[in-house]
Amino acid sequence: MPVQDAYKAAGVDIDAGNRAVEQMKPAIRATFTANVLADVGSFGGLYALTDLPERPVLVASTDGVGTKVKLAAQLGRWRSIGHDIVNHCVNDILVQNARPLFFLDYVAASKLAPDTVAEVVTGIAEACRAVGCALLGGETAEMPGVYAEGAFDLVGTVVGLVSRDALLPRPEAMQPDDVLIGLPSSGPHTNGYSLIRRIIAGRDLGARLADGQTLADALLAPHRCYVAEIDRLQAAGLPLHGLAHLTGGGFIENIPRILPAGLAAQIDTAAWAVPPLFGELLAWGQIAQAEAFRVFNMGIGMVLVVPAAAADAVMAMTPGALPVGRLAARDGGPAVILR
């Protein structure tokens, strides 16, 4: 039997991946910087290391976008989920002050639709290009029996670079009264979606929230990337003691990851207007506000720890930024205190 027929009988279209690759080649090539040495489809992607800083350190992170993929699939929002995975990964290494060199993606489903895969990867390529990151490689896999009917998963890996001397956070520099500055999120980003999907089950995704967005738009808004903001602050020479990316675990689990043992973060939860989507999710799901800060970003995607003297200058340069709290001495209590 010809292999094509045997695969067909096994429910696998072995050419789907190749057809998708052809469709997305132009978008991928548009991300290639002069450092990229091989074309799409080589065994491994090649990235020449040039202009290295003193004591170069690679920073790498792999992540998925969680069950936001289920909502994206349900609503056919393929391109924005590509932005989600890139921005999520890029923010994860930004908090160590690394800037992305390259990205690799993995898209798998029970059945691959080449058009869909091409849309996802085009979104990935757009988000990569926006931060000067090469989309160096990727894999598409059709896996009948592993994925649920109509579902897919999306995994990304970013590799970035920083000088060891510029690494963040700098817990040894943090002091009581350092200001916590929040940068707005665009929505839940890529966290809490298993919970969200349960909460919204049976609701009309076309219904409008108090801010005029439909529930679908609010839920699928792509994860915001914070590289431009941090670049601007550093170009101006403003000091940063640390950055916390508010992903799974929200304020409660992410902020302590960058603090020294003797300091706690006091969060003034009344300091900003929590976006309507979060209010509705808490109401519908009967989730206590204090608990919500353990799951959601509540409208703040990135928290900067800044010396008090620099706080005004940081906010003046960063549209949307606002003070969300302060550091204070920690006397045996929790590392994050909500007020």
Added chain:
Amino acid sequence: MPVQDAYKAAGVDIDAGNRAVEQMKPAIRATFTANVLADVGSFGGLYALTDLPERPVLVASTDGVGTKVKLAAQLGRWRSIGHDIVNHCVNDILVQNARPLFFLDYVAASKLAPDTVAEVVTGIAEACRAVGCALLGGETAEMPGVYAEGAFDLVGTVVGLVSRDALLPRPEAMQPDDVLIGLPSSGPHTNGYSLIRRIIAGRDLGARLADGQTLADALLAPHRCYVAEIDRLQAAGLPLHGLAHLTGGGFIENIPRILPAGLAAQIDTAAWAVPPLFGELLAWGQIAQAEAFRVFNMGIGMVLVVPAAAADAVMAMTPGALPVGRLAARDGGPAVILR
């Protein structure tokens, strides 16, 4: 409602990943070289670049192990599937003459069993350690509704290093009469499993093959890693013109990726004894032998292109290696000719 309860109602155990991480920390830390700067659980993994060669090039690859995960889950062979993903990725960058610096993994399922995840990641760590590669990061994700009941997926990303001057393949150096040397595989490695699963459906996995192995053992044998063989040849100064890793697409699609336009690979299919497993799979699936070379490695996991004068020395240094063919001028015919 406390968030833990809300997640429980959504069918997600948010602590499963953390419990798995605790179990596998010792194995992960055992892979850490002096280059690794951060401990398990940092935002991104940190890898200090030291002892860089002239004109350093990073080589990166992301891949999965395909539906071999279904068989592994069915048979509870968690640790060996960890070896599969690492060795697959490491071989993929070895063909460009890169050696791995670090690896990142992603394990996702509808429901995460911490013991199982810890076994998979321990296998990953063992395989990383065997090639001096740091297991720098990873992610576990519980995704109800995305994965089929009881199924999981496993994705790996490797980042390696090579000098631009040492990159392989070197198609410009290849000549007619260069010898193709095959290194034995341990089985189908990680390719063709959707087809294999269809072929073996309903068969007794405990049945013995002609070589005495059970069908289960033959099917789940972990992907072999070829770093040690190539290291030994290069340490002895033996010349290599190229390496082809026989993954999905077998001989027919992988060997042409390293050849110049004017040369074809003539494969002498009678030169080695195809392992019994492949013979059975072809018989049971009624797959023509010529077609099988497009799917399976047929017992050869890596093909080396070597100048004729060096072939005997290469084989003498490499247990199990054997000549599987030659390069010849290509006159408009296919790039791979099976004889």
